Amino acid sequence: MNIIGLTQSEQDDIFRMLAIILWLGNVQFDEGNDGNSVVNDEDVTNFIAYILEVDGEILAKSLTSRTIEASRGGRRGSVYDVPLNTVQASAVRDALAKAIYNNLFEWIVERINSALRSRTTASHVIGVLDIYGFEIFEENSFEQLCINYVNEKLQQIFIELTLKTEQEDIE
Template identity: 45%
Template sequence: YLDVVAQMLQADAKSLEKGLIEHQVKAGVDTVQVPLSAEEANEARDALSKAIYSRLFNYLVVRINNCLYKPEECDKCRFIGILDIFGFEVFETNSFEQFCINYANEKLHQYFI
């Protein structure tokens, strides 16, 4: 799947692989490549996936809102808004993952009420 992902990201597959299995450590003026453990590499992969989904989600919301916005009809302006219900976690900006959690919570709430 690495080649497919690299192609979709318009990135070099070897560079992507290296970025997921190694990290750089500065030691004085030198930079050393340190291999990640399997668990750390999995966490790096998951973090990249979450970042991609988050950016795509934000891009789509902005894009849809821009298509719906008609300045000449401002009294009837349409927009997409995401309601983040009050919870225990407080984030300045919610991620796509938090959106999915909230969506699942809403569905469960609807099911049981």
């Protein structure tokens, strides 16, 4: 991280975001008497809120309810907090973790790209060759990078085995 020019503050923020993602996995929901979800252990959400530097009650409310705004004729109308069941609350928790991870990944990729950009006349490029026939996206996600990496490894193994077989046939 030091080599690509990340400051200590940026490194600390990366580790904070990773800790938040991991701790979000520890958030469990129970069904309350009214059938709505409640956070099983508020100490977990309070710790996540501490790392996020937000209020713990607001975080717990955000995970267990959604806000709906009813408008009338383009004007702001009534605002309602609709409680979520445990399945919906788990989906919200997972979506939050995935969004944080996605944004962190894209930020790290951008930082690495800016560190690799040439500051002199010589330019160096590190790239991953994509196998013909796969999708081309404007921006690749982490999942797409993993898929491309595995495909490249499989292609490399195939080529090595094919060349080895051809060399054995020649000998």
